[in-house]
Amino acid sequence: YACYDSDTTPKSVLTGGMGSFDVHSFPTLKNSNIIGSSMWVTNQKRGDYSSINSASAGWEVNPFIYGDSKTHFHTLWTADGYKSTGCTNLECDGFVPVNYAPITPGDTIEANGGQTKFTIKIFK
Numbered sequence: 001y002a003c004y005d006s007d008t009t010p011k012s013v014l015t016g017g018m019g020s021f022d023v024h025s026f027p028t029l030k031n032s033n034i035i036g037s038s039m040w041v042t043n044q045k046r047g048d049y050s051s052i053n054s055a056s057a058g059w060e061v062n063p064f065i066y067g068d069s070k071t072h073f074h075t076l077w078t079a080d081g082y083k084s085t086g087c088t089n090l091e092c093d094g095f096v097p098v099n100y101a102p103i104t105p106g107d108t109i110e111a112n113g114g115q116t117k118f119t120i121k122i123f124k
Helices: none
Strands: 016-024 035-043 054-059 072-078 115-122
Touching: 016 035, 016 054, 035 072, 035 115, 054 115
Parallel strands: none
Antiparallel strands: 016 115, 035 054, 054 072
16 A cells, blocks of 8 residues: 655645556455455544544445445545544445446446456545
């Protein structure tokens, strides 16, 4: 993984990033296994995990959540370290689908020949 850490106050900078992902399929993944890749954009007071304000997006194969071994577009967010906010995909109001978006959180990503690519941009 790669990480960038800054001591600037959140009001003084735009927080975000962009990354391209190779997406793979794992058709025989068992119910107790999870595999994926994602980008996280996070603000928090140093050492205070309850102050985590985070959004992430990527791909995931998680038979427990999705009920299959397909690759899915995955999102996750919280504004208070998961104390009272936060959820996965469209389970709560954290992410709002954009009209005519090519993919929506939770959708299956077809990995052509077992592999494909996509790019994610996250800005908070």
